Amino acid sequence: MFYQKYFPAPHLAPFVECYYIWENKPDATTWALPTSKPAVIESPPTGFGSIVFNLGAPYSVGTTQRNSIRVVPTAFMTGQATHQYRLYLPDHIHMLGIVFRPAGIGSLFGLPMVELTDERIALTDVLEQSVHYLAEQLAEAPSHSAQIACLEQFLSFQLIKRNLQPDRIDYVANLIVANRGNVSLSGLIEDAFLCRRQFERKFLQRIGVSPKFYARIRRVSYMCSELASQRWQINDWQDLVYRCGYYDQSHFIKEFTAFTGKNPSLYVRNNLELTQYLSE
Helix, strand or coil, X not given: CEEEEECCCCCCCCCEEEEEEEEECCCCCCCXXXXXXXXXXXXXXXXXXXXXXXXCCCCEEEECCCCEEEECCCEEEECCCCCCEEEEECCCEEEEEEEECCCHHHHHHCCCHHHCCCCEEEHHHHHCCHHHHHHHHHHHCCCHHHHHHHHHHHHHHHHHHHCCCCCHHHHHHHHHHHCCCCCCHHHHHHHHCCCHHHHHHHHHHHHCCCHHHHHHHHXXXXXXXXXXXXXXXXXXXXXXXXXXXXXXXXXXXXXXXHHHCCXXXXXXXXXXXXXXXXXX
């Protein structure tokens, strides 16, 4: 399996977290996923929206929240996820994705992100026919670097068209990410130079969830990343709880289970994050 992240050009960095290319080819037997049944990969909420182009076989996404499994569009945009979801993947994977900073989609495309929360919407439904040419470019690009260049060109045009500069909502949302969700709401309001009502309204529209809820997402996302990669052992949990700003271990367990559907002990023993496949 091939999975590679690419960082954006400096002028796009306030809005874009990274790009990625994810491939798995059934003819490459040394690194292909099993073909007897779809591979299942779990993802907790990350705090980042995305645009995904699927150049491989169709795949499905399921959530316990909706108790359903749906085939996703070939190209789609997704807002904030508020619960863990599962990808049901075939043996032929070829995806290209843009992972946005928390306010990136709302800023670059002027979309009301609250309408995209927990949704995967066909890109043609939100950006109309202009994306067809981009999809063709990506499919015909001769290399990974050429595909990334196509994505950068697309976003750079969007940036110029909207004449954008990062504003205080971008700054505050990125601050939550930088602090792993361990922030105070009053401090964020001061940094935004807005009254509380204006701040919460603007944040909800640009990010898709409230600032308090977004901070909760980022804390759990950080913990999941640490636990899935096994950088923290069980005897380190109390330190992790402290670093993430939880009151005590019971608060930590309750919050973790609410977002992932598993308690931390079970998650360490049995998680299906992409990290597990890449480390095999």
